[in-house]
Amino acid sequence: MSKKDFLQEIKTGSDSMTLTSTLNWIDNNKVSIESQLEECGAILFSNLPVEEEGDFDNFVSAFNYETFTYEESLSNAVRINKTNKVFTANEAPKEIEIFLHHEMAQTPTYPKNIFFFCKSSSLEGGQTPLCRSDHLYEEILKEDEGLIDEFEKHGVIYNTLMSNGDELVSGQGRSWQKTLGVKSKNEAEIKLENLGYSWDWIDGDNLSVTTRTFEAIKELKDGTKSFFNQVLAASLGWKKNLDDDISPVTFGNNQEIPLSSIQLISELAESLTLLRKWKDKDILLIDNYRVMHGRKSFSGEKGREVLVSLTN
Numbered sequence: 001m002s003k004k005d006f007l008q009e010i011k012t013g014s015d016s017m018t019l020t021s022t023l024n025w026i027d028n029n030k031v032s033i034e035s036q037l038e039e040c041g042a043i044l045f046s047n048l049p050v051e052e053e054g055d056f057d058n059f060v061s062a063f064n065y066e067t068f069t070y071e072e073s074l075s076n077a078v079r080i081n082k083t084n085k086v087f088t089a090n091e092a093p094k095e096i097e098i099f100l101h102h103e104m105a106q107t108p109t110y111p112k113n114i115f116f117f118c119k120s121s122s123l124e125g126g127q128t129p130l131c132r133s134d135h136l137y138e139e140i141l142k143e144d145e146g147l148i149d150e151f152e153k154h155g156v157i158y159n160t161l162m163s164n165g166d167e168l169v170s171g172q173g174r175s176w177q178k179t180l181g182v183k184s185k186n187e188a189e190i191k192l193e194n195l196g197y198s199w200d201w202i203d204g205d206n207l208s209v210t211t212r213t214f215e216a217i218k219e220l221k222d223g224t225k226s227f228f229n230q231v232l233a234a235s236l237g238w239k240k241n242l243d244d245d246i247s248p249v250t251f252g253n254n255q256e257i258p259l260s261s262i263q264l265i266s267e268l269a270e271s272l273t274l275l276r277k278w279k280d281k282d283i284l285l286i287d288n289y290r291v292m293h294g295r296k297s298f299s300g301e302k303g304r305e306v307l308v309s310l311t312n
C-alpha cells in the first residue's frame with residue numbers, strides 16, 4: 001500500500017440515518033473509531049445527515065472530548081466562531097495557499113484531534129493536503145540523518161508578526177490583541193513575558209514575537225516519531241520580519257535552517273501527500289500529532305466553507 005493511502009473511510013451502513021441515530025452510532029462505535037484513528041491518522045465520514053454548523057457541533061460533542069477553544073488558543077489564523085466549538089478554518093483569501101503544518105505546533109498548547117466539516121466545497125481547488133509526519137520523519141532520516149539530529153538536538157524557534165487589529169489578507173492575520181487575549185500593549189508584554197517569548201514593537205504598533213524553543217519532533221504513544229512542527233508552513237508561507245531580517249523559523253540555537261533542507265523536506269512531504277478533494281457534507285477527523293494538513297488555493301463563484309472543531 002502506498003504511504004499516501006492512509007485515509008480510512010468509515011461507512012455508517014445506512015442511508016436512512018437521522019442526526020440522532022448518527023450520534024448514537026458514534027457512541028456505540030467510539031472505541032473502534034479511535035483505534036482506527038490511532039492506526040491511520042485520518043478518518044473520513046461521508047454522507048451523514050450533518051448539514052449545518054449546529055449538527056456538526058452535535059457530531060463533535062458526541063465524542064465527548066474536551067473542547068479546545070479558538071478564543072483561548074494562540075492560533076495566528078483569523079477564524080470566525082459559529083458555535084462555541086465550531087469555527088471557520090481560516091479567513092485567508094482564497095488565492096492564498098496554506099502549507100502543510102501541525103495545528104498550533106508553534107505554540108505551547110495544541111489540539112490532539114481536528115474535525116473538519118465541508119459545508120460547501122469550492123468549484124476549483126481548495127483541497128486539503130494531508131501528510132503523515134511519522135512517515136515523513138522516516139524519509140528525512142533516510143535521506144539526511146544529520147538534519148534529523150539537528151532538529152532533535154535543538155528544536156525550533158518561530159518568529160511571528162502579529163498585526164495591530166486583524167489583517168484579512170494573510171493566513172496569519174490574527175491581531176496581537178486577539179492572539180494574546182489582551183487589550184493593551186502593557187498586558188501584551190506581561191502575557192509574552194509569562195510565555196517566555198521575546199518581542200519587538202514595530203511600525204504601526206505591530207508586534208514581532210520570537211517564541212521560546214519548541215520540540216520539532218514528537219514521540220507518539222506507539223513509540224514512532226512524528227515531524228511535529230510548523231517548519232514547512234512557516235518557511236514557505238509566513239510573513240517575514242523584513243525590518244530585522246528574522247526568519248519565521250530557525251533551529252533552536254538560532255541557526256538558519258538551510259534552504260536545501262527546506263526543499264528536501266518539502267519534496268519528501270509532497271511525495272507522501274494525499275490531496276483530498278472535498279465533497280459537500282464530508283467530515284474528516286485527523287490526529288494532529290501524526291498527520292499534517294494544509295489548504296490549497298481555490299477559485300469559483302461557489303464559496304468554499306470548511307468548518308473546524310478542535311479537541312483534546
Ligand SMILES: [Fe+2]
Nearest residue numbers: 101102103293
Ligand atoms: Fe491548520
